[in-house]
Amino acid sequence: MTISGVVETDFPEEFVGQMQKSNDVLPKRIDANPQNVDRGLAKLVLTLIDLIRKLLEKQAMRRVEAGSLSEEEIERLGETLMKLENRMEELKQIFGLEDEDLNLNLGPLGDLM
Amino acid sequence: MRLHTYAIIDSSDQVDEPIYGLEGARVYNVPYCDMGAIVSELGAGSIQDIAEQGILAHEDVTEKLMERFTVLPVRFNTIYDGTEGVLAMMQSYYRDFRDNLDRLSNKVEFGIKVIWPSDRIRESIVNARKKSDKKTTVPTDSPNRKFMRDKFEQYRLSEELENRADKFINIMDMFFSKFAAEKKLKKLRTEDLLLDAVYLVEKDKQGDFKEAFEHIKSAHAGFKFLFSGPWPPYNFVDLTKNTDSLEDSPQRDLFDILIQDRELVGTDKI
Amino acid sequence: MHNIAVKSKDVTLLEILDRVLDKGVVISGDAVISVADVDLIYLGLKVLLSSVETMERLRGAPITGPMQEAT
Numbered sequence: 063m064t065i066s067g068v069v070e071t072d073f074p075e076e077f078v079g080q081m082q083k084s085n086d087v088l089p090k091r092i093d094a095n096p097q098n099v100d101r102g103l104a105k106l107v108l109t110l111i112d113l114i115r116k117l118l119e120k121q122a123m124r125r126v127e128a129g130s131l132s133e134e135e136i137e138r139l140g141e142t143l144m145k146l147e148n149r150m151e152e153l154k155q156i157f158g159l160e161d162e163d164l165n166l167n168l169g170p171l172g173d174l175m
Numbered sequence: 176m177r178l179h180t181y182a183i184i185d186s187s188d189q190v191d192e193p194i195y196g197l198e199g200a201r202v203y204n205v206p207y208c209d210m211g212a213i214v215s216e217l218g219a220g221s222i223q224d225i226a227e228q229g230i231l232a233h234e235d236v237t238e239k240l241m242e243r244f245t246v247l248p249v250r251f252n253t254i255y256d257g258t259e260g261v262l263a264m265m266q267s268y269y270r271d272f273r274d275n276l277d278r279l280s281n282k283v284e285f286g287i288k289v290i291w292p293s294d295r296i297r298e299s300i301v302n303a304r305k306k307s308d309k310k311t312t313v314p315t316d317s318p319n320r321k322f323m324r325d326k327f328e329q330y331r332l333s334e335e336l337e338n339r340a341d342k343f344i345n346i347m348d349m350f351f352s353k354f355a356a357e358k359k360l361k362k363l364r365t366e367d368l369l370l371d372a373v374y375l376v377e378k379d380k381q382g383d384f385k386e387a388f389e390h391i392k393s394a395h396a397g398f399k400f401l402f403s404g405p406w407p408p409y410n411f412v413d414l415t416k417n418t419d420s421l422e423d424s425p426q427r428d429l430f431d432i433l434i435q436d437r438e439l440v441g442t443d444k445i
Numbered sequence: 446m447h448n449i450a451v452k453s454k455d456v457t458l459l460e461i462l463d464r465v466l467d468k469g470v471v472i473s474g475d476a477v478i479s480v481a482d483v484d485l486i487y488l489g490l491k492v493l494l495s496s497v498e499t500m501e502r503l504r505g506a507p508i509t510g511p512m513q514e515a516t
Contacts, residue, residue, distance in 0.1 A: 123330035140319030409468035
């Protein structure tokens with residue numbers, strides 16, 4: 063038996079790497095093993111929080127770009143966003159998660175980013 | 176009698192030339208009206224035992240069928256309990272299958288993936304910006320202000336990166352689309368994976384399509400390309416029109432997890 | 446040299462897995478005995494890990510007999 067479906071590339075290792083990277087980090091069903099449930103839940107929750115945070119940041123940047131913010135507003139936004147970012151870092155550390163762990167296939171939500 | 180199902184084909188005739196699938200069993204057609212389901216009998220072994228060989232055998236069968244029929248490849252490990260089960264399935268999906276077989280008639284799928292030199296492009300954007308921007312960091316910036324300024328720089332960088340990505344993709348897609356009936360594009364799945372695309376191409380346009388690919392490839396030094404196919408049209412089977420259950424959707428993503436995994440939503444462990 | 450050859454097989458296998466495990470006609474229903482998503486993921490990983498062995502075993506050798514005893 064031979065596989066005739068041809069795959070041609072000069073860079074097989076690189077594509078293997080990219081394909082593995084782009085596959086969902088979050089499993090399609092959360093592992094129900096009680097020891098891992100917390101971890102899986104933390105990942106999901108933090109990913110969602112981070113998503114919202116990033117959306118807020120992006121929205122802020124759009125306002126900056128449009129020039130529709132006062133000096134004071136920029137100052138306050140900076141403070142708030144910085145606090146959110148730091149808080150996020152703390153939460154990630156508490157749960158022992160890296161940036162890559164929170165990289166979720168957003169599906170249709172991905173367009174929001 | 177467990178029947179492993181490989182594909183739905185646009186014929187109710189038997190398969191003349193012997194084709195062998197899982198466990199070396201010969202495949203045969205279970206006809207229903209003007210179509211049929213290609214199956215083979217499975218022995219009593221557990222799924223895990225046949226997985227490795229099974230997946231490759233499954234793919235091999237669909238490719239051999241592709242040479243002679245229009246094929247709707249079926250997801251691996253779809254197993255029915257006897258011929259009645261297969262017939263019942265075809266009865267309930269007849270309309271869907273018919274529509275798909277008509278639409279996909281005489282067409283095959285090709286996959287193209289492109290890795291772009293994102294570091295190099297990022298650098299060129301930064302350099303261009305350095306030249307045109309007159310203002311640099313204002314030393315009297317408060318920490319909050321500086322935070323916003325840095326964030327804004329990052330934001331502009333990633334917006335420009337996305338613009339460049341879109342430009343490259345549009346050019347490539349323009350060339351490929353000329354010979355394609357349908358397409359599905361995923362842009363920037365990762366930082367480096369500029370494009371992950373599948374194209375539905377008529378069998379007699381395969382040569383032209385490949386040529387278009389070679390042309391694009393030679394016109395983009397520093398980019399890395401992957402070309403795969405011809406495949407049966409895995410990515411172009413569309414069963415969503417006549418069925419609306421989320422369960423049947425081939426791709427599960429965040430929405431599906433949130434909606435369906437109740438054990439996740441119901442817990443108060445968070 | 447061997448390394449590149451191995452990776453070529455991996456890339457082919459990944460392309461196949463991506464299609465065969467999750468695309469095409471995907472049906473779930475009462476009449477189907479099919480593997481749940483979890484098992485499919487498991488299968489995917491398991492197949493990938495042993496892809497080299499599999500490819501080497503399969504190279505040029507047709508499957509001539511049943512893998513299991515039929516009951």
